[in-house]
Amino acid sequence: MIELSESSAGVIADRFRALAEPMRLRLLNSLRRGEMSVGELAEQTGAGQANASKHLQVLLQQGFVERRKEGTTTWYRVADPAVFELCSLVCGGIEEGLERRRKLLRRRG
Amino acid sequence: MIELSESSAGVIADRFRALAEPMRLRLLNSLRRGEMSVGELAEQTGAGQANASKHLQVLLQQGFVERRKEGTTTWYRVADPAVFELCSLVCGGIEEGLERRRKLLRRRG
């Protein structure tokens, strides 16, 4: 955690919050295949166009994606490969978490 | 990201959301020193007692912390060291993110 200072907790939390939405995770997942337009992303993820655009801006602001404009089209791509490491770590913890919850339920029930 | 399935996006997002609060990050940071009681954690982080208790349960549910009860006292400890790797990765991306935002502002301004 690199000595979490008081003030940086908010900044770190903001970054985690950007990844704390299923739709944004789906968008990032689609972008694993490479650069894609907002329209393509909206279609693949099932988000409306306005929604996809808004979520992509959150990811852009946090530096997880980059974009370039070409005519009327805006192309998005993954900017920070660390995001996939983050997801892998989180995925790894999910089974443990489930097991832990089962234990708790057993204890209480 | 280990092939993110549609259904798992929500589960992963839940885990990220547990880390998307400054107070919970502060609680985890305090727990780096070792096992601590709810009261101690509330004092160290400046959270009220009720707040600390609630946040700790979120972390407990997601498997980031474990606890044991001893009389009237409940002791919490970090259960999943991966949480510190997560924070390190996020911290590493913060400088890049800031630089990226500066670029955007320059482009627009």
Add this chain to the structure above:
DNA sequence: TGCTTATATTCGTTGATAGTTGAATATCAA
């Protein structure tokens, strides 16, 4: 039985954010 301490839970208020809709903007082709 009370009384104290430590933790958990409930309730009400407040602020933040997702999603939708419709308008506004920008580009390209005819």
Add this chain to the structure above:
DNA sequence: TTGATATTCAACTATCAACGAATATAAGCA
């Protein structure tokens, strides 16, 4: 210019989580 397409912006509603205050639960002790 006009029309078609792609994207962004603004406003609205609904939902969710944080926080504080008060209360509940539970253990330890006189």
